[in-house]
Amino acid sequence: AQTVTQSQPEMSVQEAETVTLSCTYDTSENNYYLFWYKQPPSRQMILVIRQEAYKQQNATENRFSVNFQKAAKSFSLKISDSQLGDTAMYFCAVDGGSQGNLIFGKGTKLSVKP
């Protein structure tokens, strides 16, 4: 069974600074996708970034980048130049089956302070 672990329940960062959110996972699949989703307060979850496991190059999306270590089953999210609007719950997820159902971690609550 697939599992996802986020070991940091809460984090805070100063505006304009860089922060890294940790995620480890376990899966028996050979080909899979990893995701970071963001859930702002009282709003719906939106995709931040996606990584295909067979691609060695780390995904980047503007200020968001990942450090994907396949052998270690680690998938951390780095947010550069943090903005107040980055304040949210961040969920790490792995696709858990042939139909794309997602297995989520418990989330990290990130607060960006002015």
Next chain:
Amino acid sequence: EPEVTQTPSHQVTQMGQEVILRCVPISNHLYFYWYRQILGQKVEFLVSFYNNEISEKSEIFDDQFSVERPDGSNFTLKIRSTKLEDSAMYFCASGRDYMDEQFFGPGTRLTVL
């Protein structure tokens, strides 16, 4: 920009009652999902739906749960006889392809008394 919508935003029901949670996925999406999040716990997969049938379901999705796409636009989750432990936030999601980004709705908060 197209969005997944869910109604109601909050549902309160008595234990043993039936509830139907409604979702309108994005119109050109083919894959549909229900997830739930019990307060303070992780988001959990319930069921996936494709081509008018369930494609995968979790252990949570037992006989008291059912899903339906009655009219080509709505996607519903029915809980036949609610239990206290069904209290949670229920999220609907849809995607163009099973490996594609899933777009989530805002959720329905279900409270079972």
